[in-house]
Amino acid sequence: MRKNEVNWNIATIFCVAHLLTAYALYSVEFEFHLLLLSAVVTMFRWLGFSCAAHRYFSHRICRTSRWFQFVLGIWAVLTMARGPIKFASGHRHHHLYSDKPRDLHSPSRHGFFGSYIGWVVSKQYDEDKLGHVDDLKRYPELVWLNRLYFLPNAAFLYGIYYVGGMGALVYGGMLSVILTWHLAFSATVTFHVIGRPAYATGDFSKNSLLLGVLLCGEGWHNNHHANPRSARLGHEWWQLDLGYCVFLALEQVGLIWSLNKSTGPAHRGIQRVSQIGSGRSNIEESRVTVEAWG
Numbered sequence: 001m002r003k004n005e006v007n008w009n010i011a012t013i014f015c016v017a018h019l020l021t022a023y024a025l026y027s028v029e030f031e032f033h034l035l036l037l038s039a040v041v042t043m044f045r046w047l048g049f050s051c052a053a054h055r056y057f058s059h060r061i062c063r064t065s066r067w068f069q070f071v072l073g074i075w076a077v078l079t080m081a082r083g084p085i086k087f088a089s090g091h092r093h094h095h096l097y098s099d100k101p102r103d104l105h106s107p108s109r110h111g112f113f114g115s116y117i118g119w120v121v122s123k124q125y126d127e128d129k130l131g132h133v134d135d136l137k138r139y140p141e142l143v144w145l146n147r148l149y150f151l152p153n154a155a156f157l158y159g160i161y162y163v164g165g166m167g168a169l170v171y172g173g174m175l176s177v178i179l180t181w182h183l184a185f186s187a188t189v190t191f192h193v194i195g196r197p198a199y200a201t202g203d204f205s206k207n208s209l210l211l212g213v214l215l216c217g218e219g220w221h222n223n224h225h226a227n228p229r230s231a232r233l234g235h236e237w238w239q240l241d242l243g244y245c246v247f248l249a250l251e252q253v254g255l256i257w258s259l260n261k262s263t264g265p266a267h268r269g270i271q272r273v274s275q276i277g278s279g280r281s282n283i284e285e286s287r288v289t290v291e292a293w294g
């Protein structure tokens with residue numbers, strides 16, 4: 001990434017957030033329950049990333065009411081992964097050009113740093129440049145949330161401080177943001193490096209038992225590349241997928257419907273690796289189209 005391609009505003013925010021959090025951790029007395037709080041809030045934020053930002057806004061894996069869509073939008077921005085429209089734009093771009101030169105965060109193309117955090121602070125990570133999100137831009141409240149994503153985060157941080165004091169703010173608020181960021185950055189790198197493919201998706205996406213279990217189902221990434229519109233990332237009965245369970249619960253209580261529960265590849269062009277004996281097959285044939293996101 002060239003120097004003039006860096007979004008210095010975002011890069012500065014990342015640096016200041018890390019320094020502030022380090023200073024706050026140094027200043028506040030450590031207590032074990034604060035570490036537990038941090039783990040719980042990080043899990044809550046990560047599920048927001050997985051269920052709301054990724055599965056719902058990027059892939060529209062179910063239908064819902066407009067008010068609950070806004071709730072999902074709030075949950076998505078609490079991951080501080082930027083606005084839901086921005087994230088969906090970058091992520092749909094990833095599915096379209098996965099491990100091709102235009103992929104923003106392909107480890108095989110951009111190396112560790114570029115695919116870990118380089119793409120996040122790049123000027124190329126811009127929904128106006130990348131596109132693919134006209135279906136989401138139809139909703140003014142989502143456009144607002146996309147621009148002012150820091151406001152729900154500020155309210156969330158204040159709520160934690162109000163209820164639990166400074167220790168809760170530092171561990172449950174600030175530290176959990178940093179941890180969620182690095183979980184998301186690690187995911188973009190490891191999901192295309194660690195594990196084995198089940199389907200010949202024409203890219204380097206992998207399935208990993210460890211990452212699948214630890215990251216609420218997101219580590220079944222090769223399954224996901226084979227069938228991006230499905231809410232279910234774990235295709236086999238033993239492939240634990242906590243994010244999918246969240247959607248099943250939401251469906252049970254009537255908050256969402258038309259949930260895509262399909263397993264297996266999205267179309268016949270994608271074969272199982274066990275059938276063809278190779279992780280890479282016809283790239284163009286297996287490229288999943290994105291015309292019908294909404």
Ligand SMILES: [Zn+2]
Binds near residue numbers: 098191192205221225
């Ligand atoms: Zn991927």
Ligand SMILES: [Zn+2]
Binds near residue numbers: 058059
């Ligand atoms: Zn995806």
